[in-house]
Amino acid sequence: MRKKIYGWLVTVIVALSMAGLSTPLPTVHARSDYLTLDGRSGPGQNGDCQVSSLTVSCAAAIGLNTTRPNDVIVLAMFADGMSVSQIIDKSGLNFIPRFERAGGQIAEYYAIAPSILTNDNTTVVFSASYHALTFALTFAVAGANTKQIFDPSQNLPSETSCPPLSSCNLTIQTLVPHDFVFAITATGDNPICITNGFSFIQFVGELEADYLISSATGALTFHCSNRGGASPVAIMGDGIFHRTGP
Numbered sequence: 473m474r475k476k477i478y479g480w481l482v483t484v485i486v487a488l489s490m491a492g493l494s495t496p497l498p499t500v501h502a503r504s505d506y507l508t509l510d511g512r513s514g515p516g517q518n519g520d521c522q523v524s525s526l527t528v529s530c531a532a533a534i535g536l537n538t539t540r541p542n543d544v545i546v547l548a549m550f551a552d553g554m555s556v557s558q559i560i561d562k563s564g565l566n567f568i569p570r571f572e573r574a575g576g577q578i579a580e581y582y583a584i585a586p587s588i589l590t591n592d593n594t595t596v597v598f599s600a601s602y603h604a605l606t607f608a609l610t611f612a613v614a615g616a617n618t619k620q621i622f623d624p625s626q627n628l629p630s631e632t633s634c635p636p637l638s639s640c641n642l643t644i645q646t647l648v649p650h651d652f653v654f655a656i657t658a659t660g661d662n663p664i665c666i667t668n669g670f671s672f673i674q675f676v677g678e679l680e681a682d683y684l685i686s687s688a689t690g691a692l693t694f695h696c697s698n699r700g701g702a703s704p705v706a707i708m709g710d711g712i713f714h715r716t717g718p
Contacts, residue, residue, distance in 0.1 A: 506650075507614070507616065508613070509613065510538045510539055511589070512609070512674045513609050514674075515676055528557075528599055528600075529554065529605070529606045530596060532595045532608060533594040533596075534593050536589055537590055537592070541587050543589075543616070544582060545585050546580065546581075546610065547580070548579075548609050548656045549578065549580075550578065550606055550658050551572075551577060553575045553576065553604075555574070556597070559595070560594070563585070565585060566583055567594075571629040571631070578658055578679075580710060582621065585612065592610070594608065605677065615714060618715075621712060623648055625646055625711070628644070628710050629710040630642060630710075632706065633706050634705055634707065637703050638703075640707055641693055641694065643709075644691070644693075644711065648713060649687060650686060652712040652714070653684055654683040655681070655708070656710075657704050657707045658679065658706045659703070659705070661677075661703075665704065666699050667695060668695040670694060671683055682694070692709075
């Protein structure tokens with residue numbers, strides 16, 4: 473009788489042990505989904521600016537809405553060789569220069585939005601000895617590392633000038649995977665770029681922004697094809713670093 477009881481207990485213990493071993497482990501999800509496009513300004517152009525004169529030009533990024541706090545806001549500009557003299561933001565964002573070159577076509581500024589934005593407008597005032605067409609757009613990136621916003625690669629931001637009436641490539645070199653990699657293109661008053669795997673953000677006047685989430689480190693190539701009639705003048709590229717930790 474005791475042998476039968478002992479045999480029954482051994483069978484139960486083995487069965488329970490096997491059941492425990494077969495319990496699936498929790499799934500670990502990739503961190504790359506933390507970086508997402510969280511909003512973009514609308515197609516407003518210079519008609520939304522009220523400060524233009526013979527020697528001052530302005531551009532407005534109109535109607536940016538976001539869904540999360542602590543987004544990184546990128547302000548892209550077609551400067552047409554002029555310098556920025558003032559940035560006026562409806563929500564009081566403090567924009568910091570990231571890329572700006574004397575006489576350049578493209579400039580990049582950024583800010584951190586501590587709260588969700590509703591219909592935010594950003595006006596950029598340019599000062600020069602002449603009046604020119606200028607354009608601006610903004611877009612929001614959620615899930616960025618706000619203490620180290622940009623990929624630490626010394627090759628970023630990167631820039632290239634494009635040959636006339638031709639397609640154009642830009643190499644964007646990153647040091648970490650899962651960046652929010654974006655390209656800003658001065659399109660030369662022509663239709664938007666046909667790109668190679670990048671997703672469209674916005675097009676305003678002569679300015680376009682596109683992005684992708686990188687899957688690995690190394691060189692990425694942004695390609696703006698002239699097959700659709702685009703005639704890019706210059707391209708600038710950069711990468712936003714993802715958040716680490718839980």
